[in-house]
Amino acid sequence: MSAQEDAFASPSFSLWRQGLQRFIDVIPHTHMLEMQVTSVDEEGVTLYLPWHPLLSGDRQRGLVHTGVLSMLLDTACGASVLTALPQPEVCPTLDLHISHRRPGIEEWPLWVKARADAVSSSVVFTEAQAWQQDGQPLARASGHFARLGPRNTPPGFADAMFAGLAESDESPAVPPTPVMAARGSSDALDPLLLEAGINDDNLAPWIAQIPYAGQLGVSACRDDEGLCFALEARSSNIGNPMLPALHGGVVAAFMETAAALHTLSQSRQPRLPRLVNVTVDYLAPAAVKPTRARCRLVREGRRMVNVDTWAWQDDEATPIARARMSYVLDPA
Incomplete structure (x- = not known):
């Protein structure tokens, strides 16, 4: 050997x-x-x-x-x-x-x-x-x-x-984790952003507040079936360069973005959703091509929302992935 x-x-x-x-x-x-x-x-x-x-x-x-x-x-x-x-x-x-x-x-x-x-x-x-x-x-x-x-x-x-690797005790240089100071955050929705998304039927201002979604190339529109989300075919989203195929985490992030925005736009009383859990089932390799997603509110309670999301590329009837998510809603 x-x-x-x-x-x-x-x-x-x-x-x-x-x-x-x-x-x-x-x-x-x-x-x-x-x-x-x-x-x-x-x-x-x-x-x-x-x-x-x-x-x-x-x-x-x-x-x-x-x-x-x-x-x-x-x-x-x-x-x-x-x-x-x-x-x-x-x-x-x-x-x-x-x-x-x-x-x-x-x-x-x-x-x-x-x-x-x-x-x-x-x-x-x-x-x-x-x-x-x-x-x-x-x-x-x-x-x-x-x-x-x-x-x-x-x-x-x-x-x-x-190939070509040699034994080494060196570890990558990682900066020390900074001391985390207490910081406040606002749970109040910007009324102008909320109005732009609901009354004007334009989610672009909301997506602009989500830098990672912008990096992935996420957008939203409405078609004959309702609200639909799109993921651009970007080389930076590739996770398997051998096929090539999109990164599974990118597909999950796309679906999570879609579900959060759908929940905010469709809830009876729009409130910021906080993700509690998500299960993603990968049904087929995601080729490097435009990807679409659609969501459905399964249940909307006073504090909890359950959402189904499915993503496809060539045919909505044959999704490449499905996700089930549970959100807790911030108090009104």
Whole structure:
């Protein structure tokens, strides 16, 4: 057995960290965000996402877009899958369930740790946690990934991850997490923005308050069936450059944006929705082409709203993904 084959059979944590960083660097979306693999150990894979203004999901309240957490958790879970297999394989996300404990705050970096807690011949089971302050999780996730096997993995996939790497104890330079000072936020809706979205039937001013949605290329319009959302075919949204295909986290972020805006525009008494949990089922690879989404309010109570969202590309009858979300509404 060659030295390289032996490395594949039992890579060191150092080689895995470097290999996963190389893997993340070739993914356009995570490379753009400067995501870093800070450690790989017995407990899983840890990723670091530095703060950037485009990660904002709510300029008015100064909050991170929940879709950023979906993208980060999906990436981390996918990375942990690779370390759990005898040899790296392509493993697409089957589904992702995220429970949101508290919102992420602007200007502070994000961390996530993921691990594969079970591996079968066809599925890898993962779990992850994201945070900004130690001991205060923002969100927890569980995800299932399909094993396609070596035959369906592009030749040279493992070689590309590890070729030329050498053992190293060096870790990436990560700035210390700043001390989080107490900060206030406004839960009041800007009446002018609210009027623009509802009375003028134009959600563009709302989307302009969501920088991450703008970065993804999200827009809204109305057609014969009602409110419809669109995601531009941007190369920066790619998560699998081999197919290529959109990042699963980007698809989730698009659907979360659509559901939040739909809820705000369709509620009996418009109030800001706060995401409690989301489950995304990935039904087909998302090609790099225009993507559409539509939503339906399943139930609207005094404080809770349940929303179904589906995304498609060629035919609305054959969605590429579906999501179920629960929101709590801020007091009127």
